[in-house]
Amino acid sequence: MQNGSVDQVWDILNQVPDPEIPVISIVELGVVRDVKFINDCCIISITPTYSGCPAIKTFEDDIKTSLIKNKITNFKINKVYAPAWTTDWMNKETKEKLKNYGISPPSNQVVCPQCNSKNTNMISEFGATACKSMHKCLDCLEPFEHFKCI
Numbered sequence: 685m686q687n688g689s690v691d692q693v694w695d696i697l698n699q700v701p702d703p704e705i706p707v708i709s710i711v712e713l714g715v716v717r718d719v720k721f722i723n724d725c726c727i728i729s730i731t732p733t734y735s736g737c738p739a740i741k742t743f744e745d746d747i748k749t750s751l752i753k754n755k756i757t758n759f760k761i762n763k764v765y766a767p768a769w770t771t772d773w774m775n776k777e778t779k780e781k782l783k784n785y786g787i788s789p790p791s792n793q794v795v796c797p798q799c800n801s802k803n804t805n806m807i808s809e810f811g812a813t814a815c816k817s818m819h820k821c822l823d824c825l826e827p828f829e830h831f832k833c834i
Protein backbone atom coordinates (compact mmCIF):
# COMPACT_ATOMS: atom_id res chain seq x y z
CA MET A 685 0.00 0.00 0.00
CA GLN A 686 1.28 3.45 -0.90
CA ASN A 687 2.00 5.35 2.30
CA GLY A 688 2.41 8.89 1.00
CA SER A 689 5.23 10.22 -1.17
CA VAL A 690 8.51 11.98 -0.43
CA ASP A 691 7.09 15.31 -1.67
CA GLN A 692 3.96 14.93 0.39
CA VAL A 693 5.98 14.22 3.53
CA TRP A 694 8.22 17.28 2.94
CA ASP A 695 5.03 19.32 2.51
CA ILE A 696 3.64 18.07 5.78
CA LEU A 697 6.92 18.65 7.63
CA ASN A 698 7.15 22.14 6.20
CA GLN A 699 3.95 22.96 8.07
CA VAL A 700 5.25 21.77 11.43
CA PRO A 701 6.29 24.91 13.32
CA ASP A 702 9.36 25.15 15.50
CA PRO A 703 8.05 24.65 19.06
CA GLU A 704 9.83 27.79 20.25
CA ILE A 705 9.55 30.05 17.20
CA PRO A 706 6.13 29.44 15.59
CA VAL A 707 6.90 31.57 12.51
CA ILE A 708 9.47 29.13 11.16
CA SER A 709 9.03 25.46 10.37
CA ILE A 710 11.28 22.63 11.43
CA VAL A 711 12.30 22.29 7.76
CA GLU A 712 13.35 25.95 7.62
CA LEU A 713 15.23 25.51 10.87
CA GLY A 714 17.23 22.78 9.16
CA VAL A 715 16.28 20.01 11.59
CA VAL A 716 14.85 17.70 8.91
CA ARG A 717 17.78 16.26 6.97
CA ASP A 718 16.27 13.60 4.77
CA VAL A 719 13.03 11.91 3.81
CA LYS A 720 13.03 8.60 1.99
CA PHE A 721 10.97 5.48 1.58
CA ILE A 722 12.37 2.04 2.20
CA ASN A 723 9.83 -0.58 1.20
CA ASP A 724 6.67 1.19 2.30
CA CYS A 725 8.18 2.77 5.37
CA CYS A 726 8.95 6.48 5.40
CA ILE A 727 12.29 7.19 7.07
CA ILE A 728 12.67 10.75 8.33
CA SER A 729 16.12 11.79 9.46
CA ILE A 730 16.31 14.66 11.90
CA THR A 731 19.29 16.33 13.54
CA PRO A 732 18.73 17.87 16.97
CA THR A 733 19.70 21.55 17.15
CA TYR A 734 21.74 22.29 20.23
CA SER A 735 22.95 19.14 21.91
CA GLY A 736 20.72 18.40 24.83
CA CYS A 737 18.09 20.77 23.47
CA PRO A 738 14.87 19.68 25.19
CA ALA A 739 12.90 20.68 22.08
CA ILE A 740 13.93 17.50 20.24
CA LYS A 741 11.21 15.51 22.04
CA THR A 742 8.66 18.12 20.96
CA PHE A 743 9.98 17.96 17.37
CA GLU A 744 9.46 14.21 17.31
CA ASP A 745 5.98 14.36 18.83
CA ASP A 746 4.91 17.13 16.44
CA ILE A 747 6.22 15.19 13.42
CA LYS A 748 4.38 12.04 14.53
CA THR A 749 1.12 13.90 15.12
CA SER A 750 1.25 15.68 11.74
CA LEU A 751 2.04 12.52 9.79
CA ILE A 752 -0.70 10.49 11.45
CA LYS A 753 -3.18 13.33 10.86
CA ASN A 754 -2.26 13.05 7.15
CA LYS A 755 -2.79 9.28 7.22
CA ILE A 756 0.88 8.43 6.99
CA THR A 757 1.28 5.84 9.66
CA ASN A 758 4.18 3.73 8.48
CA PHE A 759 7.22 5.81 9.38
CA LYS A 760 10.37 5.88 11.45
CA ILE A 761 12.15 8.92 12.86
CA ASN A 762 15.86 8.51 12.71
CA LYS A 763 18.08 10.82 14.75
CA VAL A 764 21.32 11.79 13.07
CA TYR A 765 23.99 13.50 15.16
CA ALA A 766 26.72 13.88 12.57
CA PRO A 767 27.30 16.27 10.97
CA ALA A 768 26.14 18.42 13.88
CA TRP A 769 23.42 20.96 13.28
CA THR A 770 24.63 24.49 12.69
CA THR A 771 22.89 27.81 12.24
CA ASP A 772 24.39 27.84 8.70
CA TRP A 773 21.60 25.43 7.75
CA MET A 774 19.12 28.27 8.07
CA ASN A 775 18.69 30.14 4.83
CA LYS A 776 18.42 33.88 4.33
CA GLU A 777 14.61 33.87 4.23
CA THR A 778 14.46 32.01 7.53
CA LYS A 779 16.82 34.51 9.15
CA GLU A 780 14.65 37.31 7.81
CA LYS A 781 11.56 35.68 9.36
CA LEU A 782 13.36 35.45 12.69
CA LYS A 783 14.21 39.13 12.52
CA ASN A 784 10.62 40.08 11.68
CA TYR A 785 9.54 38.01 14.66
CA GLY A 786 11.83 40.16 16.85
CA ILE A 787 14.71 37.73 17.28
CA SER A 788 18.15 38.79 16.13
CA PRO A 789 19.16 36.00 13.69
CA PRO A 790 22.36 33.98 14.11
CA SER A 791 25.33 36.02 12.96
CA ASN A 792 28.69 37.08 14.31
CA GLN A 793 27.32 40.57 14.61
CA VAL A 794 24.34 41.03 16.92
CA VAL A 795 21.93 43.49 15.33
CA CYS A 796 18.83 44.96 16.97
CA PRO A 797 15.79 43.47 15.17
CA GLN A 798 13.79 46.66 15.84
CA CYS A 799 16.08 49.41 14.53
CA ASN A 800 19.05 47.52 12.99
CA SER A 801 21.48 49.16 15.40
CA LYS A 802 24.72 47.31 16.10
CA ASN A 803 25.06 49.24 19.32
CA THR A 804 23.80 46.52 21.66
CA ASN A 805 24.66 45.07 25.03
CA MET A 806 24.35 41.47 26.18
CA ILE A 807 22.22 41.27 29.31
CA SER A 808 22.34 37.52 29.79
CA GLU A 809 23.98 34.62 28.00
CA PHE A 810 20.72 32.68 28.22
CA GLY A 811 17.30 33.90 27.13
CA ALA A 812 14.03 31.97 27.41
CA THR A 813 15.92 28.95 26.04
CA ALA A 814 19.59 27.98 26.05
CA CYS A 815 19.91 28.60 22.31
CA LYS A 816 19.20 32.31 22.68
CA SER A 817 20.86 35.11 24.58
CA MET A 818 19.26 38.31 25.90
CA HIS A 819 20.42 41.67 24.63
CA LYS A 820 19.42 45.28 24.92
CA CYS A 821 19.65 47.83 22.17
CA LEU A 822 21.48 50.95 23.31
CA ASP A 823 19.79 53.07 20.65
CA CYS A 824 16.09 52.18 20.85
CA LEU A 825 16.48 50.66 24.35
CA GLU A 826 14.42 47.60 23.37
CA PRO A 827 15.45 44.27 24.88
CA PHE A 828 15.60 41.40 22.39
CA GLU A 829 16.76 37.81 21.99
CA HIS A 830 19.61 36.75 19.74
CA PHE A 831 19.66 33.27 18.25
CA LYS A 832 23.18 32.11 19.06
CA CYS A 833 25.46 31.24 16.20
CA ILE A 834 26.87 27.72 16.26
Ligand SMILES: [Zn+2]
Nearest residue numbers: 796799821824
Ligand atom coordinates in the same frame (compact mmCIF):
# COMPACT_ATOMS: atom_id res chain seq x y z
ZN1 LIG B 1 17.24 49.01 18.51
